[in-house]
Amino acid sequence: SQTIHQWPATLVQPVGSPLSLECTVEGTSNPNLYWYRQAAGRGLQLLFYSVGIGQISSEVPQNLSASRPQDRQFILSSKKLLLSDSGFYLCAWNNGVLDSGNTIYFGEGSWLTVV
């Protein structure tokens, strides 16, 4: 069966410091990968998605970037964090081509507090 791992689970970072959140998926090949952000425990905003290694699409302009160095690895980064980057970050995956109707499954999330 497929599993998704995301870490770290929580982190507190000072303003201006770098960020790296990592996500890996097991039990599948060539998944679509997603990074979402959830503010105040409510609706999810799509930040990035990837259909393959090195292929990243950004949904909103922001202080963050994403990379996919391996088929099942997705990384969310920032060079200098802002207070507004605080939130709950979720990695997700699904199978197939981007226009399929396959269900998207989420990781357990990473709580980021920028102080």
Added chain:
Amino acid sequence: EDQVTQSPEALRLQEGESSSLNCSYTVSGLRGLFWYRQDPGKGPEFLFTLYSAGEEKEKERLKATLTKKESFLHITAPKPEDSATYLCAVQAIWGGKLTFGQGTILTVHP
């Protein structure tokens, strides 16, 4: 632009008191409508996918239905462990991305 609106924002029920959550959507072409359950501090957990108007799916005390404009999540005789945030999302035909509503926070009191 795809839009999803969920109501109510919060719902408090007594144990055993059945009710429904609403998800209204606009999408140029619907590939699928998804329901997720999210516990505090956790990632969303998949519940159902509905693909066409008239479709219904059930899981324990939950039943999801779909029309051309909205979806309902019916909760029959809820228990305190059903307390969570319920999220609705739509997927357009020409994009695999999900557009989420703001969710409904359900609290079931014993």
